[in-house]
Amino acid sequence: PATSRTFVPEGLSESASTLSPAATALPGGGWLLQWTQGEKGKHRIWLQTLDRDLAPVGPPLAAAPADVESGQGAPWAGADRRAAAFYIVRAGQRWELWGTALECPR
Secondary structure, three states: OOOOOOOOOOOOOOOOEEEEEEEOOOOOOOOEEEEEEEOOOOOOEEEEEOOOOOOEOOEEOOOOOOOOOOOEEEEEEOOOEEEEEEEEEEOOEEEEEEEEEEEOOO
């Protein structure tokens, strides 16, 4: 992008910590932003599509279920605007790699 901007996720708790941001470019312009947000033991993966000027397109989407501890990871976008979010999830005493598939708006 030719500019920078402070990103404040719409409708999400301001008291929760925001961690591990990552982004990938979308074909034809725009970005898919992924981050971890929540309180200790209740972190969740969120996604936001941004336009060329880094303005949000629609509301943020939860990628991971609310009842698991999830974090870190990275987004991926294909040439047809299909995308995926990859992240880790706590499963008892170990961590698993999970993914969520999505289609980004045009």
